[in-house]
Every structure is written in C-alpha cells, then in structure tokens.
Amino acid sequence: MAAQKKGAGGKQPTINDVAALAGVSKKTVSRVINRSEFLTEKTRKAVEQAIETLGFVPNPQARALAFRRNFLIALLHDNPNAQTVLNFQQGVLDAIKDSDLALLVRPVDRGSERMLDDVRTFLEKQRPIGALLLPPISENDDLAALCEDLGVRYVRVGSAPLDDAKHCVSSNDREVVAEAVRALIALRHRRIGFVRGPQGFRSAAEREKGFMEALSEAGLDLPAAYNAPGNYRYAAGIEAGEALLSLSEPPTAIFCSNDEMAAGVMSVAHAKRIDVPGALSIIGFDDSPTATHIWPALSTVRWPIREMGVRAAKTLVPDFLPLAGKVDESDSGVLNSTFIQRQSVASPQR
Amino acid sequence: MAAQKKGAGGKQPTINDVAALAGVSKKTVSRVINRSEFLTEKTRKAVEQAIETLGFVPNPQARALAFRRNFLIALLHDNPNAQTVLNFQQGVLDAIKDSDLALLVRPVDRGSERMLDDVRTFLEKQRPIGALLLPPISENDDLAALCEDLGVRYVRVGSAPLDDAKHCVSSNDREVVAEAVRALIALRHRRIGFVRGPQGFRSAAEREKGFMEALSEAGLDLPAAYNAPGNYRYAAGIEAGEALLSLSEPPTAIFCSNDEMAAGVMSVAHAKRIDVPGALSIIGFDDSPTATHIWPALSTVRWPIREMGVRAAKTLVPDFLPLAGKVDESDSGVLNSTFIQRQSVASPQR
C-alpha cells in the first residue's frame, strides 16, 4: 500500500501544515522541496518525514504563480508520423517521470501563416519551462528565436546538428544511410534507385547525402531516371515505384527516404509480380510499425527517437530532473541511428 | 499582423494596471473579466477600454490558483496504437482550439500495480478540469471512481457505452463488424475464420459479438479450429495465420480483430503463396496506417476516433468551449464506425 491518502472531503495538506508538523518555517519546507543546498541533514530529514506523513504534494499552480513559470514541458510538433511523435513523447516522459514536470502537447500547423503568433500566444499563456521542437518544425529558426525571445528554453531535434549542443539533439542519419547503401553495394547491387524526401527538409537532405556518399565511394553514379521525387507519403512511393520499375533497365535495389514510401514501392513490386527481395531489394527509413507489418519485412534505418526524447528532456531541464543520468556537458548531443536488416534485401539475381 | 506584443523585456500588464488606468478597483476589473451582471454600462466600457489599451491578458496561473483548478484537460491513455492516440488528441485539440484550455498528455502503465496511485498523484498535482480516458484504460471502473472522488470530471471512450451519456463517448463497433462480416457472407464465403482480441477487453468482446451475430444470422457456425486467439499484436497475427492456413480445410476469409493481426495473417498468406484476395479474404479493424501500407490494401473498420475526440471534449467541458457546436443533451454519445472496402476482400475461388 502506498501513502495513506485522505478521501474526497479531506483537503490537501499545504506547505503550512508541513511546516507546522516539522516545526520549521514555510520557507524551509520550500527549500526542501526545491532541493536547496543550504540545509542540515537533520532539518531535511524532519521535513521529509513530515511530508511523508501528511502525503503532501506541492501545489503546482501556486508554484507556477510564484515562479512565474509553469512546471511544464511543451512538445511542439508537426510530424505526420504518429509513432515517431509518440515514441518521442514516451522518451520525454521516461526522463521526467520522477520529476515535478508534466508534458504539454501541442501540434503546430506548419502551413498556417499565424503559426508563429499561435505558438507565441500558447507559450505566453502556458509559460512552460521549456519547449521541445520535433522535426520538421525544429528546422524553423524563427521558432527557436521566438522561444529565446520569450525566455522559454528550447531544444531542437533533428537529423543533424541544427544548433549548438545546448539546444539540439540529433542523430547520425547520414552515416547510417551510407552504411545501409554500402551493404547493398557489398551484395553486388550496382543499379540502385533512390526515392527522395520532400524538398527543403533537413532530414531528407541528410538521407540524400548519405546515399550519394556511399554511391560515389563505390564509384557508382545515380542516373536521373533512378532518382525519384517523394514527399514521405505512401502515394509518392507508389508513383516512384511505378516510375522506377517500368524502366527498361530497372534498378535491382531501391533506397527510399522513409518506410511509407518503401511500402509504396513494395506494393508496386507485388502488383507487378516482381519478387522481393529476389528481384528487387528495398530499404526504408524510420523503422516505423509499417516496416515490420509489410511483407517481406523491411530493412530500414531506425533513429533512436525514444532515446532522443530522453536526451532532449535532459538537455532541456537538467536542473529539474532526478540526479540520475545527467547529460555529460561535453556530449555532442548526437545519438546513433542503426541499420536494421530484415527480409527485403538480398543479392540481385543474375 | 496580430496583436501588437511587447518585446522580451516588457512585462505583462496585470489586473492592477488595468484598474489604475480605468480608475476602478481590482474587483471591478475582475467582474468585467468574469462577466458579472452587476455593472454600470459606463464602468464596463471604461474597463474594457483599459484592457484593450494595455493588451491585458489574465494570468492563467493566478486564476488557476484562485480557482483551485487548472485550465487543462488531461488525456490518459495506455493504447499501444500511436495513430489512434494521436488522432484522438487531434480531435480534442480541434474542440478546445479557441478556448482557454490546454491539453496534458499522460500515458498510463496499465500493468503497474501503482497505476491508480500514479494517476491519483498526477491528478492531484495537475488538477485538470477534466480527464479523458482512452480505451482500454477507459474500461477500468476504479479509474472513473477515482476521478469522481477527486472531483475531476471525466469522459470514458469505448467501443460500447461504458457509463451514462454524460461520461461516455463510444462507437457502434459491434454493428459495423457484423456489417463487414455480412459482406463476406454476401460474397458467398462460408468458411470464415476469426482472430480474437485479448481477453478481458471490451473492444475485443464487442468485435467478437458483432462477428458471431453476423455468423448466426446466416446460420453459420464457428468451428473451434477457426477461432484463433490473439492479443492485437502482429506476432499473434502470424501465429493465427499459421494455424488457420495450415488446416486441411482452411477458411476462405478471416476476420481479424485489428489491423496489425490482419497484417500478420496477410504475411503468412504471402509466405505460403496464398493469393489475397483470390484465395483468401482478410478484414481488419482500426483503419490504422498499416491497413493502407500493406499489399493488398486491407478492408477494415474505421472508428471515428478524431470525431470522438471532439465529442469527448465537448462532453467533458461544454461550459469552457466556444458556443459553437454544443453537444445536444439528449445525444446518446454513440458515433458511427464505418466499414471500409479495400482490396483484401473478394469472392472465394471455386
């Protein structure tokens, strides 16, 4: 049984009750709550004892008022991939679990002209301690400037460093994409197609760089016909698949900038009775649920989104989190993505 | 350009500033803010003028403290399906967009023994106006009782009415599953398999009821070997598929209690070179992204999760929302799910 709590009628004990019971002043209790350093072990113990006995929980509203800041972290996102958002959320929640913080979620409408004003109003009203910016909106410099301006801490999440390490958590997507493509080359693929991500997205650019890097290392080049546009949507994968697989000399492997588009390409292959992976290898990116739900299971790149959530939270509010696992100051804030081999890749048939 | 806001340095005006400028007391300003009726038109005008001039916005933290309640809605969930959670979130956000409310998200660990205590602490701390309970955790009566006990409004979301209409929003899953299965029967399927959801879940029970209803209407029965256990996971779909499709007389159609398991069954079919939908029709449930990403695209049932989010919010805090689109009191709170036909269903081959 956990702490004995009072029923519906019973009022929450306040800091005054705790102070009275412990025989100290309000302020001292406040110090204990806020982990002030200037406290005798004895006093601290006494207060903690009283807190325990009463089942006291500091009232966040009162703290927020006095502190002029809510004990909240805002998660700003416009990512269409639900699993990504939720995994990240989960990571953040892992990190703040034993703290006093709570998580406020705020989808942002990138398209809207009023976006910045909306976010400003939101931040002014809610006054969170900090904001976490998920890609692709994390790439918006105005947003970061806005946070700065409003005195809201922020951390941007990206596929490559977007800011200094204090304000950014990222993964090494480029390297890992290159690694994945090298794996194709090692399997003796020479005709390798590419399905791009949307224009102007940093994530898409990084993936493309990684792809091109691996290709040029091997002395291969990318014929224009093998380079298909995309926008991270399934439908774009279908189109790209139709285009690439209708060529007189189609690629034997296709790297898609995300899993959804890979699923689209795979559907086209199935429809055209092209054997995967026998006649066509496919690689995606994200390791979304889709990657394992389609058949054959998709080789893909997993970015450590949940870990990034943990890291982002730790970077954002190190001083509010339980002492365990502080982020090393000298850390670059770059986490490792991983290439995951599944059944959609094999050597090309002769 | 929206409202002219002061820069980083400029402080927010307070109710005192407004009072001073308007030449009245704090209380009078407060009355204007809260639309008290006992005011001279002249006074009201003066105050509103001052508010306008200063660009005054009441501080939510201070109001929360005085009200003893935060202007927040908590979303409690333990749903493994990210898309579902996010769609629901989106619906809630649609509903509260022009209000003073914000959304707090809180995943809940159903397995944990401390779950109830955790939630209690959370609610006591955050003091949201209300809580939204997503399935399957919405089925937990203790949780509803806890909200009641703490004076937190709540609305439970379910696949069938779980509570009175003031506390519940649901969909008519049973009927629509029956409709889907009737469609199979109309296509002359007679050997129809079923992959169950997890034990003890209301959603699973409703889907099963709908399935059995349609079967018995048609005078068909479900052989034990056609009734496979499942837990909503892809792996369970694989197992079920292996079992059902290895039978000497396998079903010609399989209804799976969710899309993930349907994807599993479909993978087994592909691996066994069983043509879908030619030799095997498959239906899922949820209309998750997976449903469209797999090949062939999955016929499935979509529950109106986003609309349910809107509805749930309106039911929870009608008095805090913009006047538009109030929920009709007499409404039962039941929304319609839809059967979606895609390519995974056809008449059985002779």
Add this chain to the structure above:
DNA sequence: ATCAATATTGACACCGGTTACCAAAATGAC
C-alpha cells in the same frame, strides 16, 4: 574562550488573480 566568518533558518512581502464581506451610492416607497 572569543570573535569573525560562514552556514542555516525564519519573517514578511509578493506572485496575480478571486472571494467574502462591508460601505457607499442610488433607487424607491411612504
């Protein structure tokens, strides 16, 4: 042991609203 220096603790105002309650002004009846 004494005194300065430093570590702890407490008193009190304040964060920005709301509510309770009282006083003043306005209205109306006689």
Add this chain to the structure above:
DNA sequence: GTCATTTTGGTAACCGGTGTCAATATTGAT
C-alpha cells in the same frame, strides 16, 4: 425628506507557494 432596499465599488484576506534579506546557529581561527 426619511428610511429601507438594491446596486455597485472597495478593502482585506486568501489561494499556496517563492524571493529577499535579516537573524541565528555553527564552525574555525586566534
């Protein structure tokens, strides 16, 4: 014109914490 009744405005307390800075307790040096 006087008194009771209804409006309206003001004051002070309060919601439950935190900041400032002075007061007190400890510690170390001499």
